[in-house]
Amino acid sequence: MKKTLKLIPLFTCLTLITGCVYHVGGNRDNHTANVTLNETLELDATALSQLNIDAGAGYLNIIGSDTNTIMVEAKIRTDEERRYTLTLKKSGNQAMLVAEQKSYGSWSGSSPYIDLTVTVPKTLALDIDDGSGDISISRINNSITLDDGSGSIEISKINGDIQLQDGSGWITLENINGNINVEDGSGDLTISNTSGNIYIDDGSGQLTVLNTSGKVTVDDGSGDITIENAGGLNIIESGSGGLKVSNISGQMNIGS
Structure with missing residues (x-):
């Protein structure tokens, strides 16, 4: 999965039921990761066969379980403009989780990251593109x-x-x-x-x-x-x- 960075207008969409959260800022001058946030996403996975993940910096922990739901718990370290994208969407019989920082230059001080704990149905196949950070995956039957x-x-x-x-x-x-x-x-x-x-x-x-x-x-x-x-x-x-x-x-x- 190829990651691209784009400058897009400011908007905010929060839908926990469908699992979609966007936070994008446009201030080019502030690049210090001094804000910590927590987000939770949830998606019904009853008809899904695969979860695709595109993640940047941060810890990724994936745990298979006897569940019909994809649950994402995210700890986000970002700047005051909240330059990150965190989304969980369904497309056909697959789901796509994206967790990445939106940077328009270099960061000073603490680096941004998104730590993820993802609980999934253990029957789901996984396709993961990860940037940096430790990864743990367990109890998957696919x-x-x-x-x-x-x-x-x-x-x-x-x-x-x-x-x-x-x-x-x-x-x-x-x-x-x-x-x-x-x-x-x-x-x-x-x-x-x-x-x-x-x-x-x-x-x-x-x-x-x-x-x-x-x-x-x-x-x-x-x-x-x-x-x-x-x-x-x-x-x-x-x-x-x-x-x-x-x-x-x-x-x-x-x-x-």
Whole structure:
């Protein structure tokens, strides 16, 4: 999802039932994040199959639950002109959550952010484009696609495939029933207690895979690699760093 910044007229629309909140300011001179706000959005998800999220800076916590509603609790740090957008809308069988700051220049002092806690029906698929900040996702019984800039990522208790592209920050994936595809720039990566095949394209950082019934494929740049208790192993490139492999039940191929 490509993020664009536009200068638009001042308007305010608040509809908690449909889940739409806009706050946009036009003062170009004040860029200090000195205002803290709390917002809550709610959307009926009875007929929905997927939630798309476009988030900027801030913590993102997503929790699957036995519910028919998407509930968003947001803590917003912004300036006095409230230069942010927070919306939750339905389109067909999908919903779209947008949480981003509207900046027309550089910020001084404290940086703006929007921390999000999102409770969703656990059957919803997730497609997430996140800028910066830590991410936690748990208890989802569907696929997850995540494109993240920076910040730590923790994903657990998932019944579905995971497609993850990350710039920097440590990553922990555990208790995953599904295929995992990770493209990681830098930072330590740990994957444990999974079923399904795992493909990892890793730039730098320590890589650890423990207790998986699937085949593990690794293309690594630098950093130590540890693979223990896997159904199969194919190391395309181990790069620089130590390599520790044990208890591979299936076919094993180790390249350079």
